[in-house]
Amino acid sequence: MQLDAVTIDIGTTRPLVLLHSVDAAEMGAHPLDRVRIEDGTESMTGIVKRTDELVDRGTIGVTEPLRHVRGTVDVTLAGQPRSVRYVRKKLDDVELDADELETIVRDVHENRLSDVELGAYVSAIYANGLSLEETEHLTQAMTEVGQQLTWKGPVVADKHSIGGVAGDSVTPIVVSIVAETGLTMPKTSSRAVTSPAGTADVMEVFCDVEFSIDEIEAIVAETNGCLVWGGGVDLSPVDDEIIRAENPLSIDPPGQLIASVLSKKRSAGSTHVVIDVPYGEGAKVESLVDARKLADDVKRVGDHLDVDVTCAITHGTAPTGRGVGPVLEARDVLAVLEGDGPEPLRLKSIRLAEMLLDHCGVDASAADVLDSGRALERFRRIVAAQNGDSEVESDDLEPGEETTTVRADRSGIATRIDNRQLSDVARRAGAPLDARAGLVIHREAGEAVVAGDSLYTIHAEAAAKLEEANALADRLEPIRVRSKADALVERR
Incomplete structure (x- = not known):
């Protein structure tokens, strides 16, 4: 016709x-x-x-x-692309071979699948999982699509977190510490998938995050590091399409997660990577057994790609920082670099930086680099190189003006702070698309609380979104307060 x-x-x-x-x-x-x-x-x-x-x-x-x-x-x-047949096979829980996974990756990259078919692929992986062999084949196929960065030195450092912990913005601090020691650390990061803020969303508060490969190379040559959005340079571009399909469902299945992380690392030219695997109630990985299995799988797929991976299995039962959402997390990051800020965020950043330095064979103290102010100066240099205001201070970062403070309705002990529920409330308030939306946490697990004490404050840029976040918070219990007697029963 x-x-x-x-x-x-x-x-x-x-x-x-x-x-x-x-x-x-x-x-x-x-x-x-x-x-x-x-x-x-x-x-x-x-x-x-x-x-x-x-x-x-x-x-x-x-x-x-x-x-x-x-x-x-x-x-x-x-006719239909062949990959549609392979998606149906995976929906039937049939293991796919290397050629079939390569075909799916190629068809995703060339836009041959409809949104419905791409959603079916993501759902099949979520429902039926991927074997280790499938994950290796998928990661390899995703790595070979798109551009790849190469660097002169034999050691290129990198770090990634599996996620699931609210306010866990350690990456800008780790990059600043590691780059200050002289290592090359070109950090490419994702925007939020299921969280209120990804590293790219937090860094965009300070500076630009979308650059060409030539621009990234110039930034790294000047500062030893960068903090940019990986999707802006066509590194493992299939991953960005899959993330787009995962977003509406707020899912991130383990096999696809490994392929996503390591295909990006390999494409970015990373040689030595520390992967943070937080676990605990409310985190993305809930049990220590699952965390160890995921860590083992990540290391084995890393070996398959010739990337030297080590994993940090960390507690993820409570938020790392006080702020949740791009501006509020950016404020915590800068406060830690300035010598203040939430202590859990500071300690975790030091631990991961120490692990990465040791993994790369560098004899330096992450705590000394941070506490001396050298990491702050390195961060400011990176922000300036990425067209940001290098003089910004943590107090300059203002969250959304529409606010509500949620208070305790009883006296007792804060027995649990739920990462998932806090993130849900922050997203309902508008984060990450509204950069100044989110929430500030006022209590820690185990802390005594008096009726009327503030538990957390919700920030939004629009009154309607604040109202929606309040309505969700009323149905949930992000910070659980119990009497001392009930708290003792819970601990048992």
Whole structure:
């Protein structure tokens, strides 16, 4: 069928085409079928959406990825990508081989899967998991797609956290310490997946995080390190597409998580990596047994990729910092670098930096580098190199002005601070898209509380979002207060 191509912006990164329902019926094209589009010079594939209003009969609407299609084109039905069959296999809990996983990765990269099919892939991995062999094959395939960074030195340091702990913004502090010792640490980070703030979201409070590879190389040459968004430089770009599918479901299945982390590290040119695996009630990994298994799997996949990985298994039962959300976590980061800030955040940053320095064979004290102010100066140099204000101080960072303080309705002891619930409330308040949204935690687990004491304060940029966060907080119990007698029973 010959149709006239017109460009239609419907805000999608997928190669969708819009067919009038009469033309689609005549062609036998159903929603999510594929059509082949030929303009005399090349052949392209589009995913069908049917409409009665957005395009006229005799016309095919092409979206942003196909915007170069012009004039009269030949449109015929095309078959499904092979990867759809492999997604169905995984939904049936059948183990996939290397070629099948490579095909899925290639089709994701080339935008051949619809959002529904990509969601089915993520759901299949979440429901049925990945074997270690599948994880190795998937990680390798994801690494080979997209750009890769290379560095001159034999040792390139890196650090990553599995996540699940509120206010756990240790990465900017660790990078500042490690880079100050002379090691190369080009840190590429993700934006938030299931949390109120990823490292890239926190750093964007201070400076730009999207750079080209040439710009990143210049920043690292000047400062020994960087803190940039990995998605801006096409490192393991399939990971970014999968994260986009995971976001609405707030899921991050272990096998895919390992592939995500290590494909990014390998693509970034990292040789020595410390992976933080927090565990505990409310964290992403809840038991010590699961944390150890995940750590073992990460190290084995790292060996497969020739990346030297060591894991830190840390307690994740309570938030690391006081702030949750981009601006509030940025404030904690800068306060620690300035010599103040939450003590758990300071201690964890020192521990992970010490592990990474030792792993890289560097004889230096992370605590000395931090306490001397040298890490702060290195951080300011990195911020300046990334087009930020190097003179900013922690007190300059103001959260959203719409606030509510949640108070204890009884006297007793704060027996539990729930990472997941705090993160849910912060996200409902608008974080991470609203950078100044989030919450500030006023209590620690085990602390005595008097009725009326403040437990945490919610910050939002809009009154409507504050109201939504308040409503969620009323249904949850992010900070659990129990009488002393009940607290003793809980500890038993």
